[in-house]
Amino acid sequence: xxxxxxxxxxxxxxxxxxxxxxxxxxxxxxxxxxxxxxxxxxxxxxxxxxxxxxxxxxxxxxxxxxxxxxxxxxxxxxxxxxxxxxxxxxxxxxxxxxxxxxxxxxxxxxxxxxxxxxxxxxxxxxxxxxxxxxxxxxxxxxxxxxxxxxxxxxxxxxxxxxxxxxxxxxxxxxxxxxxxxxxxxxxxxxxxxxxxxxxxxxxxxxxxxxxxxxxxxxxxxxxxxxxxxxxxxxxxxxxxxxxxxxxxxxxxxxxxxxxxxxxxxxxxxxxxxxxxxxxxxxxxxxxxxxxxxxxxxxxxxxxxxxxxxxxxxxxxxxxxxxxxxxxxxxxxxxxxxxxxxxxxxxxxxxxxxxxxxxxxxxxxxxxxxxxxxxxxxxxxxxxxxxxxxxxxxxxxxxxxxxxxxxxxxxxxxxxxxxxxxxxxxxxxxxxxxxxxxxxxxxxxxxxxxxxxxxxxxxxxxxxxxxxxxxxxxxxxxxxxxxxxxxxxxxxxxxxxxxxxxxxxxxxxxxxxxxxxxxxxxxxxxxxxxxxxxxxxxxxxxxxxxxxxxxxxxxxxxxxxxxxxxxxxxxxxxxxxxxxxxxxxxxxxxxxxxxxxxxxxxxxxxxxxxxxxxxxxxxxxxxxxxxxxxxxxx
Numbered sequence: 001x002x003x004x005x006x007x008x009x010x011x012x013x014x015x016x017x018x019x020x021x022x023x024x025x026x027x028x029x030x031x032x033x034x035x036x037x038x039x040x041x042x043x044x045x046x047x048x049x050x051x052x053x054x055x056x057x058x059x060x061x062x063x064x065x066x067x068x069x070x071x072x073x074x075x076x077x078x079x080x081x082x083x084x085x086x087x088x089x090x091x092x093x094x095x096x097x098x099x100x101x102x103x104x105x106x107x108x109x110x111x112x113x114x115x116x117x118x119x120x121x122x123x124x125x126x127x128x129x130x131x132x133x134x135x136x137x138x139x140x141x142x143x144x145x146x147x148x149x150x151x152x153x154x155x156x157x158x159x160x161x162x163x164x165x166x167x168x169x170x171x172x173x174x175x176x177x178x179x180x181x182x183x184x185x186x187x188x189x190x191x192x193x194x195x196x197x198x199x200x201x202x203x204x205x206x207x208x209x210x211x212x213x214x215x216x217x218x219x220x221x222x223x224x225x226x227x228x229x230x231x232x233x234x235x236x237x238x239x240x241x242x243x244x245x246x247x248x249x250x251x252x253x254x255x256x257x258x259x260x261x262x263x264x265x266x267x268x269x270x271x272x273x274x275x276x277x278x279x280x281x282x283x284x285x286x287x288x289x290x291x292x293x294x295x296x297x298x299x300x301x302x303x304x305x306x307x308x309x310x311x312x313x314x315x316x317x318x319x320x321x322x323x324x325x326x327x328x329x330x331x332x333x334x335x336x337x338x339x340x341x342x343x344x345x346x347x348x349x350x351x352x353x354x355x356x357x358x359x360x361x362x363x364x365x366x367x368x369x370x371x372x373x374x375x376x377x378x379x380x381x382x383x384x385x386x387x388x389x390x391x392x393x394x395x396x397x398x399x400x401x402x403x404x405x406x407x408x409x410x411x412x413x414x415x416x417x418x419x420x421x422x423x424x425x426x427x428x429x430x431x432x433x434x435x436x437x438x439x440x441x442x443x444x445x446x447x448x449x450x451x452x453x454x455x456x457x458x459x460x461x462x463x464x465x466x467x468x469x470x471x472x473x474x475x476x477x478x479x480x481x482x483x484x485x486x487x488x489x490x491x492x493x494x495x496x497x498x499x500x501x502x503x504x505x506x507x508x509x510x511x512x513x514x515x516x517x518x519x520x521x522x523x524x525x526x527x528x529x530x531x532x533x534x535x536x537x538x539x540x541x542x543x544x545x546x547x548x549x550x551x552x553x554x555x556x557x558x559x560x561x562x563x564x565x566x567x568x569x570x571x572x573x574x575x576x577x578x579x580x581x582x583x584x585x586x587x588x589x590x591x592x593x594x595x596x597x598x599x600x601x602x603x604x605x606x607x608x609x610x611x612x613x614x615x616x617x618x619x620x621x622x623x624x625x626x627x628x629x630x631x632x633x
Contacts, residue, residue, distance in 0.1 A: 009115075012123050018139055019123065019130065022111035026133070032113045034085065043117065045083045045110070052083025052162045062086040065158065066094060074153040074594055078102045078177065080170045081163025082110060082132065085118040091158060098127045100147070104140070105132030106167055137173065141180060146335065149184045150590045183444055190359070192587050195340045196614065197281045198304040199580050200621045202341025203534060205303050205310055205320070206348045207622075210527040213313050217501050219300065219321040219353035224373035225499075229492060230254050231374040232464075234273065235362045236261035237383025239467040240393035244269045246464065246479045247380060252491040254378065257369060259361040260288040262381055265395035267292055274496060275300050275319070277365040279357070283308045287397045298501050300368060302355070303342055316504040320345075323364065324354035340583040347533065348526035358448030366452065376460040378482065383468030384446045385428065385438040390416050428469050431476035438469055446471055534622060537578060538615055544571035545608055552604065566604040567592075584614040 013020045033046045037058050044051050044058045054061040062084050071077060073096040079087055082105040092101055103119075105111070111119065111132050122128050131140035157174055164170040209216045232247065232254045234240065240262060247256070251271060258266055258273035260280070266273055277300045278285050286309050299315045303322050310318055322342035326335070338354070345352040355371060357364040362382060369377050381393060392398050402415045423439040428446070430436035438446070446469055453461055453473030461474045464482045477485065496502055548571060552563045566572055575582050582589075588610035592603055 008120055022108055026108040028107055028109035030107050032110045034113050043085055045085060058084050059086045062090050066090045069156060069158055071156055073099060075156045076100045076152050077156045078104060079158050080104050080174060081160030082114060083160045083163045085114055087160060088118050088122050092122045092125060092128060100127045103130045104173060106169055108133030108135055144180050149188050151593055155181045179447055194281055195583050195586060198339055199341040199584060201281050201307055202303045202344060204307040206344055207527050207531045208311060209348050214315045215317045215504060217317060217319050218349045218351060219319050220351040222372045227373040228375050230376045230489060231369050232256055232378040232380050233365050233369060234258045234262045234266060235381040236392045236396050237381040237468055238387040238390035238393055239383050239465050240265055240381030243380055243464055243479060246482060247271060250486050253486050253489045257365055259365055260285055261396050263288055264397060265393050268395050273297060277361055278305050279361045279364050281306060285309055289314060303345060304339060317501050319501055321353045321355045323357045325356060341580055343579050344530060347530040358445050360445050363445060363448050370456055370459060379463045382463060382465060384442045385436040385469040386420055387436060387467040389420060391419060431465050431468055431470050436469055541615060563600050565600050566607050585610045
């Protein structure tokens, strides 16, 4: 316990409090020792008397291993296995100041053994972290989830071979780490591609939120409204068509919630869903609804959804939500990260309602069902795989489009096969105890559902599927078993149809006068005020950019000897508080973080050009809205 009272350890524990828990005298069946090697001044770890690295010169062995890796300053580096303690300082010395190094061990009781000689000097350095033992692995994944992925470009895993070959826990940890990191990188790349569109769509949808038709409602009005009821989430996997007779039979016992891709399949089968969900920010989503009569079906739409779809009168009501992620940061605080543009929702809706998403419509729809309080959810068409080497069920918009391409030389099977072969595919366990083909993206969604299944203990989940990928935590049911589950359930008699979201009529609503139901928004003229705020923000930025240009004389670079950095300026500090503007230039900010060699003048030019470009983009989107708020009348 002496380690806990020396000044250096105390300082480390203050900054990284969780490390103090390693000194609680954990009971362990393992006997760990730090033994001197034959070469003077070198040490190796032994487990029950067996060395976990070279007992002659572990330092030479560690140098060879580290030299075999190319470590970039923007990599997150993970060391799996602490059996060769010389790897710890060698890797740390090879990294840039503040670069992240994560040390992973297999036993809590190993930490005190290595503390004084190896861990204490390294854990003083910012960015160095230790997670050793099963009790600390959840902290490790919380930390990984909270990493600012914008600042890193890759993941390097260094393995101490004696540890990783001996204990399968390291393979399991590495696989899960790679999945988390891949999901975060995928999320970042998605933000690069779509964030500016999300912001534009969110602003447009919020500014138009008080116009009719259709009537807009926040999903917060439905929070926990349907406790004790059963629902089915219908996706467009290939297995959907064969299971439709089951849904037709049990229709009156379930709240039918459709993804946009499966809507046409249901309608063709004579099943009118109780709600349909859309998430796509692009106008392609419009094709899932074209040619259908939808005035009795509420559209559940994230704020980033395509305005082209939401302003169409084909829907009587729209239920808005925002996508938000809640995670624990490195300090242990709960952090809410909302999708770009969603932070502006509070200007119009007092409480729009946060929905968590794994990136697909089905993941969003599932969390909506959880949010609305359904106790049991059945999944239908949730294949997350290419069952029968098909991509979607017949009857979807995609299938309709491909049918127009079919001819003597180009069959529907060939069209599916060509698309599948372009994707990064793999085989995963299927619901019928075999294997089924999936791809990288679908597998990410599968992992999201598996993680979600562990966190919704209050819900009962069933996967009515005998063809798709197995979803651990969501048991698979045959059609016969699914019928038995619902045999004793009474018909629900559609209680939700009494709510204004389904009836289209809120209290005191007068459609002729174009008035919005009072429960829609506590903020009177919220849409108009938001529009004026954004106009003011853009004018303010433009004026401040002109001032910065003038002060730093960017047009005559040769005369400017010591320019000030734009990222130290007053306008940049102000933009931190207006996150929707900051996110418009996320890609540029990350580019500058990863190119620190650029001089200040060039960095200023790149940043200012990017901001002006995004201002023009927003103006082109906003100016047509001016007609919504005429000066007179």
